[in-house]
Amino acid sequence: MKFIEKFNSISGNNSILCVGLDPDPSLIPPSILGEKHPILKFCREVIDATSDLVCGYKFNSAFFEVSCGQHVMKELREYVGDELITIADVKRGDIGNTARMYAKAFFENMGFDAVTLNPYMGYNTIEPFASYKDKMSFILCLTSNPSSQDFEELSLTRRNVDTDLPVQPLWELVARKVNEWNKGNNLGLVVGATKPDAFKRIREITDIPILAPGIGKQGGEPKDILGYGGIIAAVSRSIIYASNDVDFAEAARKKTEEFVKMLL
């Protein structure tokens, strides 16, 4: 199924909540660590416990690359099946011939519906992903971490942009540019739920889909992003590490239910 079909029928589970799978070996329950494939087992149990409550899963590639390898990420993506949205949170950004390899790896080989990308190097690095018409690329805009102020929040001079536009922060120009590039209706933005003011501004610029991480552990509040529309809210640590004991899957479900309710 195309990303956009899944996105439009997000109401299948009546939920904009996407669970982030960041399986950290130092945080998963000791009871699981004795398993032959602890990360596979841990993530499968979280998926089993939550899949009727969420719109999809976001896989953080770093946690697979550092431990069991990307083939486990692929196996888990297959485990989720084809009804829910699967996002490879990889934040890649590289020149054309390299970007084509990453796009093939995540969209074709692993079968993800969507990726996250970094805009720093410009459109050359986005285009190979955008050429997959049925897939979605969420481009980093204003992120949830404190040092977003180092570059993302800096103001650009007027002379860079159309003269009728005000001086604006870099992240706002990223939102405008991504909106311009979005000829195929398959680009979106990553906006941290810790920066609620930005949602209002971005919705004045564009109505493209927004992936909003940062709810829960990072401090973002569900109420801050409600009402804007076209949002997928990602929650990772608060759900998957809700318990460090044998009841971790049950606890993950309970937390998921709480977030779903807050995001209604």
Next chain:
Amino acid sequence: MKFIEKFNSISGNNSILCVGLDPDPSLIPPSILGEKHPILKFCREVIDATSDLVCGYKFNSAFFEVSCGQHVMKELREYVGDELITIADVKRGDIGNTARMYAKAFFENMGFDAVTLNPYMGYNTIEPFASYKDKMSFILCLTSNPSSQDFEELSLTRRNVDTDLPVQPLWELVARKVNEWNKGNNLGLVVGATKPDAFKRIREITDIPILAPGIGKQGGEPKDILGYGGIIAAVSRSIIYASNDVDFAEAARKKTEEFVKMLL
């Protein structure tokens, strides 16, 4: 051996040339494709043919992720040994807990001396890498691709920076910030050899190491980056695909010799 020791003794091979390993299955010689592990075999032969001529190797992770997997990148990094510089060209950039996983993957698990990183999300994303005192992180500054103009080359307003600094492009502020962050003498910059004017400007700001890709196929000329000091010049496609026939390793060596001579 620490990165900086390898970097300071770059004259071991009397060469600032680093060969980029971007093993594209569609470009490696047909004679190799019948091998059980074609990418491993191809890269090993290129390494064997060039290791006495270069200062190191840059591994482009995308080409491994899309084909044989990152474990082959690790195997090849081990094959290079501990005399030459090994760079994981991964261009990662993510929040703290995720960046720690990537740093562990590339520095500890795979044993690379250096990585390439993306600055967009700010210092939080660099710090976990910088905490490895003996390793090096090259941060994207002004890249070799045409769409560097989309964001990297845009000018920031004066009000963002010290009042005695002129209005400056984003890439220049990245160079300044990385220089500020470089308390541990283990940060460097990635500056495309296709943008020679930038080298002069950056050397007015900082003398930290520069990784300069873009020579050869992408249009950068060795003469443009000579004379600035502290530079590692990366050449990938022009060397590793110098021949598509059984003589590919020999042809790679010949091309490497040509570039080494031009970079003296």
